[in-house]
Amino acid sequence: MIVVVLPQHLRTLAGVPGDVRLEVKGQATLGSVLDALEDRFPMLRGTIRDHGTLKRRPFLRFFVCSEDWSHESPDTPLPAEVTSGKEPFMVIGAIAGG
């Protein structure tokens, strides 16, 4: 069970009140948790990763166990703290705007 923390706008879009809990088959990686998230909430496709390139959108970052995973490869396995649900996988929007 992986806990995913989403920015408020994406929670609204997905229609979820809080954190999302996901089951990921096999070895959970940065990419596979995003695949599972988009499979369950297809309206989120394109909002975190570009549709065509699957690259992370520039104003979003990924955090795992208080570390910035934004530039990690999609194939990087997530640590046990995250795959066990003890620590969340966090999608965070840049603090900017108007």
Add this chain to the structure above:
Amino acid sequence: MSKVRVLVGTKKGAFILTSDGKRDKWEVSGPHFTGWEIYHLKGSPADPNRLYASQSSGWFGQIIQRSSDGGKTWETPGGGMQMAPGGMPAGESNKFVYDTSAETGRPLTTHQWYDGTQHPWEFKRVWHIEPSFTDPDTAYAGIEDAAIFRTTDGGKSWHELPGLRGHGTGPKWQPGAGGMCLHTIILDKSNPQRIFIAISAAGAFRTDDGGKTWKPINRGLKSNYIPDPHAEVGHCVHHIAMHPSRAGVLFMQKHWDVMRSDDAGDSWHEVSGNLPTDFGFVIDVHAHEPETIYVVPIKSDSEHFPLDGALRVYRSRSGGNEWEPLTKGLPQSNCYVNVLRDAMAVDTLDSCGIYFGTTGGQVYASADGGDNWSPIVRDLPAVLSVEVQTIL
């Protein structure tokens, strides 16, 4: 009893303003999609309850929203409704991927960047959605970086009409200050094969074969800010309007200059006439008088507000050249708002209503063709677009 529905896109959500045919009392619904930029929303002429909205964000990208009940409820088509073979819902409604297929023979090119170098095409957002006259499930989307897409399944999936981007001049297109956006799509009710579009800063284009092939239609435009003022492409067209009954008569607000074409864009001539400044963004045509047109002059390309701080709509009853200021009910001092390119629309009631929204959050309405104005709302977020549905 007739009814008017005004669809307002703003920097922080959508609003729907409704009134009966008298247009003196309004109900305000919204904000819908709170906190998101709503570049455009528009109703289907074939089914007034079918609305499409372009919802976007610098953080989260593009979302397409659809309503089937006139804006009371919304859904992301394809986002949970459509099931893929594996039983999972398929989400394709916000997937705008440029066509690079071998079948088109039009590989993805680069376009000109601000500094003159070549830059890859990158999808940013949908600026304008134009629903079909006849089919509620068919609509066209004008996007940044400039291209035109079409859906035939109610917004669940979108596919590029690649002949526009690939017809040859693409590497010469360049972004305007607001980005390289395809912002205007005009369908021709009398000729379903004909579509007009406009791009900042590439110019106007037309297809006569349903979108397979396109040609630039910029002859007669003169833009002193580009190396060749009479170039085939590179003009910063801000908006184009056409009366439905006068197919082929086009009115254009260019960066500078108000222009007119009587031959479907094959040639243009200037009709700025006595306007105090011919810079501006919006232009529209009276619903029942095809020679009556409206613009909102803006001081200059570096000062995006009305001349002398006085908000004035200008009306020409002669198809251009002779213009009169319309000021009753509009602020005539200390007004420094802008009126963006998609933020003017008309209704089709007997006494034609004219509507426009400002970057200051006001939506003004005139129920008598522009003689008298009053604000429907005054304090919305900056208005990006205004469309009107007349429901008889």
